[in-house]
Amino acid sequence: MPEKILALVLMSVISASLLAGCFDAREIDDEVYAISVGVDKGSEGRLRLTIQYPTYTGPGGADSAGGASGNENKKAQSNSLVHTIEAPTMLEAIDMLNTSISRRVSLMHAKWVIFSEEYAREDIAGHIAGLERYNETRPSMSIVVVRGSAEEFIEANESSIGGSLSKSIELLLTQSKFTSLFPMVEFMDFHTAMISSYKCPIALYGGINDFDFENNTTKLDGRKGIIPGETPRSSVSKRELSGMAVFHTGRMIGYLDAYETAAYLMIKGKYRSGMMSVPDKSFSDKNIIFDVHKSRPTKIKAYFKDGKPVIDVTVGLEAEIYAIQSDVKYEKLELTYELEDQIKSFLLDSIKHTIKKSQKELEADIFGFGENMAGNFFTIEEWEAFNWLSQYPDVIINPSLNLKIRRTGTIFQSYEKIDRKEGDKD
Amino acid sequence: MNSEGKIGVFEAISFVSVITVNKIFFTSVGSIISQTGTAAWYTTLISCVVTVVVFMLVYMLLKRFPGKDLAAIFEIVAGRFIGKLLILAISAYCVFNAGSTLREFVEMIKVYNLPYTPTSLIISLFLVASLIISRYGFQAIARLCAICFIPSMAGLVFILLLSANRFNFNLLNPIGGHGLEKTIMFGLSRSSAYNEFLLLAFTVNALEGHRDYKKAALTSILISGVVFSISLLCYLSIYGYTSGSESISGVFELSRSIYFNRYVQRLESVFLFIWVISSVITTTASYYISMLLYCKTFRIKDHLPILLPFAILVYIVAILPQSMQEVTQKNITFLRQYSLYIMYLIPAAILLLAFITRKKGDIADA
Helix, strand or coil, rough: CCHHHHHHHHHHHHHHHHHHCCCCCCCCEEEEEECCCEEECCCCCCEEEEEEEECCCCCCCCCCCCCCHHCCCCCECCCCEEEEEEEECCHHHHHCCCCCCEEEEEEECCCEEEEEEHCCCCCCHHHHHHHCCCCCCCCCEEEECCCCCCCHHHCCCCCCCCHHHHHHHHHHHCCCCCCCCCCCEEEEHHHHHHCCCCCEEEEEEEEECCCCCCEEECCCCCCCCCCCCCCCCCCCCEEEEEEEEEECEEEEEECCCCCHHHHHHHHHHHCEEEEEEECCCCCCEEEEEEEEEEEEEEEEEEEEEEEEEEEEEEEEEEEEEEECCCHHHHHHHHHHHHHHHHHHHHHHHHHHHHHHHHHCCCCHHHHHHHHHHHHHCCHHHHHHHHHHHHHHHCCCEEEEEEEEEEEEEECCCCCCCCCHHHHHHH | CCCCCCCCHHHHHHHHHHHHHHHHHCCCHHHHHHHHHHHHHHHHHHHHHHHHHHHHHHHHHHHHHEEEECHHHHHHHHHHHHHHHHHHHHHHHHHHHHHHHHHHCCCCHHHHHCCCCHHHHHHHHHHHHHHHHHHHHHHHHHHHHHHHHHHHHHHHHHHHHHCCCHHHHHHHHHCCCCCCHHHHHHHHHHHHHHHHHHHHHHHHCCCCCHHHHHHHHHHHHHHHHHHHHHHHHHHHHHHHHHHCCCCCCCCHHHHHEECCCCEECCHHHHHHHHHHHHHHHHHHHHHHHHHHHHHHHHCCCCCHHHHHHHHHHHHHHHHHCCCCHHHHHHHHHHHHCCCCHHHHHHHHHHHHHHHCCCCCCCCHHH
16 A cells, blocks of 8 residues: 555656656746737848737836846837847747847747738748748738838837737737728638639738828828728827738739728628718719628639630628718618619629739739639649639639618618708798 | 456447547648548548458458457467467557557657657656556556547547638539549558557457447447548648648647637647547557557466566657658558558458368357
8 A cells, every 4th residue: 555655656746747848848927929020121131020029017017027127128119029130031030039038039929920011022932831830820810911111010019908919919900800991811821822722812901000181192082992001090009901912922912902802801701891981873972871791601603614714703792771961761662772783883893893903903813713613623633734823814703792781770761851941931 | 367358339439439530630631631632531431431341351250250359360260370470460560550659649749839848758758658557458448548539529529610610611622632543542542540440359359249349340430430531621621732731730730720719719728638648548559459469479468567568669669760751751651551451451361261271260159
């Protein structure tokens, strides 16, 4: 019996000391968790890497968790630190940062990797492949391309609501669900598309917004989609996401603006919801405001006709009237049908425009129609020999839209407004 | 006495299923997709069907010799000398299987979780666990499998279900993969991946007769086939054939990619649990069967004295490969694609020899 007890104690001691992972032990407090990683073009062929990590300091500035000391930071945000370094590669740059930061930089909680547009237009495939191989990066982090510098974008990235920067980034990224003006793109989606024979990769498109209402010279076209940095707004937060960047393998070749991105999401069947102002047919200066959302998954039929690849796309949406600025009673059934046709034609034009842009301007299958077209081939060899991505610009794509106005907000019939002029006469 | 004890059908099913399905957590997913592309999910079903055919042959052999396990039948049919040689060959294969599986696991856990822990330490700790479990014999291993079987399967199903929002079955196009010929040929050779039902044939007396063996082996082959096929189908429908062939552990990557919201993410810890448990069991099963066969060959009644020597043998096999590439491209490729020449051809040849020599067991032994 004593031998058994001794064996049990010995086993417990050995297990406790060995199984706790003494070689790979890392205290949470021994690391800093980069939540933003930015890549710009550096000097002499190097890249400039910027990282941002939270400092875990309390609201009063108290170093509650023993965060990095103030003299270590290059640029201090309200609740985070930003460091920039130049190095030949991303991972080496992170390693080099460890020579000046007292805690090891970890990418395990990175929320997004941000590339400057200048750098993305050259080729980022090597960096993406490197990150894919690196065990600390999460498949769920986002890939962003920013107009201007990634470093500036990260410097402008601060949490204006609440103290948690990582929560702020996560919530900003999920805004895509409610606005549909930019897509949700995760690292694994980007990497998968980058080496795919079916489609081209896309990334979020962002930028710094320094819009000045006083000195604004930009002409705002009501239906022209917005690109990052050009949204006519003034707010605490300078960074914004709008639209998407389009790639050929690892090289950015163009972008879709916010409205084109909404159309892209509709075609993909990933459009969740979004407000849309459609000009009233009866009054050109008035709008009808809809909340448009997905009703059913997009149906895609891919086939060959006379030897040419053809894609039939049927998008399913439904709309809810939120505001009618004119006096027209669109709630009446016959007028509702008319309005449906109007909004349908408006959205279909947008869809057609986006498809055309992807074919003629970008020459990139961002929709992944190739996945459906591949169903017409039996083997991978036949499919790859067909070379879908180079065929894509000449493919015949027939989009159609099923749209129903289902509801009219909280008002089911508007009351006839009193004509003030007639009243005055009385 | 080196008795295997008695186990039930469920324990037997769990034993074979756990150690067969364990491969889905390793490099098998990537390598089968790189070889067969989009056809991977049904290639494994071809392997499963081939295995069922081989199983029927093994079952015919067992039925011919009632009350005898496969090792005893080898000796009866092929003679004591050749029979013992064949049993020793399979024992050596089991040592190789245990060591290679262990090293594959160690390399993967080093990539993802323990990069700085010495390989030798992880191997040693693993073997200590295997040694302790094996000390209590086959019955203990089978019971451990029965306990872990449902949680392991539930964990796998949990990971696949949580990944369901990413499924895009269009990624299974083109449906033919790299062509029917390549798919069938690879499916045939890959049937080696299902050979664990044979381990049970060496301990068939632990079951209540050959009918129980038939039930257990057949059910576990089918369970393994369905699990492999569904897992590959789900994985392919997320990553496609290009990206899908890259990952060192497809299912682990799948668990890492789960992101529902800020609260439901980073679920790989669930995966780690089932991964470690099933890897311990797989290594232990192979390690134990290798000892058992050695004992049967030399009529050794107690396996306890050879626990340590065999653990050292497994350690040597595990430590020999110099890199991850060597493990996957040599050891694992041999195990998954070429081991059928040992594990399937030997019993088939013995059956043929039994027919030719008209050797049969005694009904009284049943």
